[in-house]
Amino acid sequence: MIDEKIFEKDRNFHGVKGLIFIEDKILVYRRDNKTKSFPFYIDLPGGGKEKDESAFDTFKRESQEEFGISIEKENVIYAKKYTSAMDQSKESYFIVVKTYKTKDDVNFGDEGLEYFLLKIEEYLQLNDSIPRQKEKVEEYLKSIK
Numbered sequence: 355m356i357d358e359k360i361f362e363k364d365r366n367f368h369g370v371k372g373l374i375f376i377e378d379k380i381l382v383y384r385r386d387n388k389t390k391s392f393p394f395y396i397d398l399p400g401g402g403k404e405k406d407e408s409a410f411d412t413f414k415r416e417s418q419e420e421f422g423i424s425i426e427k428e429n430v431i432y433a434k435k436y437t438s439a440m441d442q443s444k445e446s447y448f449i450v451v452k453t454y455k456t457k458d459d460v461n462f463g464d465e466g467l468e469y470f471l472l473k474i475e476e477y478l479q480l481n482d483s484i485p486r487q488k489e490k491v492e493e494y495l496k497s498i499k
Contacts, residue, residue, distance in 0.1 A: 372451065374417060378473065382396050396480055420463045430451050432450035
């Protein structure tokens, strides 16, 4: 399931989070304490929209900034719209991409303390991941069964 609106410019869109599959694992990172919400928690790639970006444009930019990973439209395998947790008058998106990258392609940026590649089941067992993101991952898994 892919909500095609992720490729459209949208003034009511706030931000995006998602999964980047590298081989059979997902890319995650530990937040630093510069953030007010969930410092030191395990986070997923993504962030807030800049200028007139689409959700996909935002996810693509954030993936490059945070991990040096380039993604393309054809890498998207799932996308769903939600009400934004940061601003309930706006929308957010959850995007899943499968890449042809390897762990050697990851170039961790300056956001957060460290990154990990985890099996999706390992991520779901963490006690220090952001609950609303974990729920979206579980919903994605249910959609592919």
